[in-house]
Amino acid sequence: MGVEKLKYKDKLKNKNEDIYILALESSCDETAAAVNKNGLEVMANVVSSQVEIHKKFGGVVPEIASRKHLELLLPVIDQALAEAGIKFEDLDAVAATSGPGLVGGLLVTLTAAKTISLALNIPLIGVNHIAGHIYANFIANPEIKKPLLCLTISGGHTDLLYFEDLRGYQILGRTIDDAAGEAFDKISRFLGLGYPGGPAIEKAAQTGNEEAIDFPRADLGKSYNFSFSGLKTSVMNYVNNEKQRGNEINTSDLAASFQKAVVDSLASNLLQAVEEYKVESVVLSGGVAANQRLRSYLEEKLEKYNLKLYYPPLELCTDNAAMIGAVAYYQYLERDFAPLSISADPSLKL
Amino acid sequence: MLTLAIDSSTDNLGLALMESGQLRGEFNLSLKRQHSEKLLPLMEEIFELLEIEAKDLDGAAVATGPGSFTGLRIGITTAKMLGRIFAIPVKGIPTLEIMAAGAAGAYRLALLDARRERVYYAFYQQPEADSDDFIKEIYPPAAVRIAELPEVLNDYSQKQITIIGEKKLEVGKVLKASNFSIKYGEPESDLPRAAVLARLGENYLKRGQKDDIYQLKPAYLKKPQAEINWQQKYGSN
Incomplete structure (x- = not known):
């Protein structure tokens, strides 16, 4: 990183100056470009979706997505610059998602961002897509007070993060086995409820009694880590035992009890951290953040601390480049630049 | 006129700078799947070593394949962005044409491995002495089963053909068995060389032959596997 800092040292700006960043994103099936001013001010946010193209295949086809990204690259960049009313020469940095993704x-x-960086002699910033989804919250709710806790929960992640300010975060805990969304998917498939598992389980749970079955909550002692594989095994054992005994299984009760066990595990670490870190806000991100039971339970528990729970609005849950630009701004302030040799990391961690 | 050549279509990562007919510098490195990490650092290095800035460029030439899908996109993305940022003309040139233009012989068969007993091929001839072209295309790039090549090249069975590129020995054996007169190109012509791409690119651009950067895309010569599977199952569309 040191070399990059030196390379641009004469032109780097500070926090009190306006900083314009072009951000690009193509980690899945959206080709996106955005221009952000000073991080959270979104001047343009262009997203070209390929959802229709992939529909007939029943999922995103990586090679087809890549070909489409190349075709859409210049049009989305042109549109973003035009909407923002700025030129390449006005940019202070260029950012792109470096992972995770396809x-x-x-x-x-x-590659486009690297070329822009070299051509214009401006810093290149590689952004973690998951961090982008967290910062989507800060774009949507700029009033969020710091310090804050963020629970990032999706099919690939279960991370509890502490933010002193928006310049960086500390990972307090993460899952030691399955991610929360992965547990939902696996149990949903096991129960024949379909994919994606989160919404399927939530729907089945609506009419169920969440106290019907007492599933275990992983206790990892004082750590803020999570574990869902024991719960998963326990659900499977329960179903197999009941079947052996010839008992009929009440799927709604089972789904509700399982969902509550996941919610309890997530909530207990989060609330323990709320006690310890004296935060001003709590933020959810990731696909599982859409779970209504989780939201209502946390909202109820956070009331006594007088804390508001934030989650991203639907339109910022889809992939976009504005969220990448928001993260990039804080990396810029930290002079956290990428070398031109940076490669994409499909399984990049936070 | 300063032309930058970019080729990441095969294992060879190529970069060259040609200034009005004079080669300023060239990289050809057999790197295999490291093109994403190496292309821009090497470009930065060649610029620094030759004391050139990106904004000095007057044009860019890029290899369009066939080749590694990901590799092709890396080079073409880079060329598109340079074309867009500096408003300079960009010309895409088939990888097989670069190979043929870098070889000798009246008739040249350029090859790249397409796997499973198949090759990508293109067939060229030496242009007439008074022509401005460096190479004259007879058959454009396409994929073919190696066993079918004697039939494809049947009209030229009496000519001496110089074979270059991947699988040249295997293809040569098949053609010889059908009584073709063949010759193998030198090893350095088995790879698309960046200097040749730069020479071709400069020649095209000088004559005003450029591509629309918004339409420029790789010559994949192969549909994505998912598309092939889908069509086999449901017919076309």
Whole structure:
């Protein structure tokens, strides 16, 4: 990182100056470009979705997505610059998602960003897509007070993060086995409820009694880590035992009890951290943040601390580049620049 | 006129700078799947070593394949962005044409491995002495089963053909068995060389032959596997 800092040292701006960043994103099936001013001010946010193209295949086809990203690259960049009313020469930095995601797709905008960096002699910033989804909250709710806790929960992540300010975060805990969304998916498939598992379980749970079955909550002592594989095994054992005994299984009660066990595990670490870290806000991000039971339970528990729970609005839950630009701004202030040799990392961690 | 050549279509990562007919510098490195990490650092290095800035460029030439899908996109993305940022013309040139233009012989068969007993091929001839072209295309790039090549090249069975590129020995054996007169190109012509791409690119751009950067895309010559599977199952569309 040191070399990059020196390379641009004469032109780097500070926090009190206006900083314009072009951000690019192509980690899955959206080709996106955005221009952000000073991080959270979104001047343009262009997203070109390929959802229709992939529909007939029943999922995103990586090679088709990559080909489409290349075709859409210049049009989305042009539109973003036009909407923001700025030129390449006005940019202070260029950012792109470096992972996680589909490597072929990631490489299109990452290569474009590298070329812009070299051509204009401005810093290149590689952004973690998951961090982007967290910062989508800060774009939507700029009033969020710091310090804050963020629970990032999706099919690939279960991370509890502490933010002193928006310049960086500390990972307090993460899952030691399955991610929360992964547990939902696995149990949903096991129960024949379909994919994605989160909404399927939530729907089945609506009419169920969440106290019907007492599933275990992982106790990892004082750590803020999570574990869901024991719960998963326990659900499977329960179903197999009941079947052996010839008992009929009440799927609604089972789904509700399982969901509550996941919610309790997530909530107990979060609330323990709320006690310890004296935060001003709590933020959810990731697909599982859409779970209504989790939201209502946390809202109820956070009331006594007088804390508001934030979660991203639906329109910022889909992939976009504005959220990448928001993260990039804080990396810029930290002079956290990427070398031109940076590669895409399909399984990049926070 | 300063032309930058970019080729990441095969294992060879190529970069060259040609200034009005004079080669300023060239990298050809057999790197295999490291093109994403190496292309821009090497470009920065060649600029620094030759004391050139990106904004000095007057044009860019890029190899369009066939080749590694990901590799092709890396080079073409880079060329598109340079074209867009500096408003300079960009010309895409088939990888097989670069290979053929870098070889000798009246008739040249350029090859790249397409796997499973198949090759990508293109067939060229030496242009007439008074022509401005460096190479004259007879058959454009396409994929073919190696066993079918004698039939494809049947009209030229009496000519001496120089074979270059991947699988040249295997293809040569098949053609010889059908009584073709063949010759193998030198090893350095088995790879698309960046200097040749730069020479071709400069020649095209000088004559005003450039591509629309918004339309420029790789010559994949192969549909994505998912598309092939889908069509086999449901027919076309």
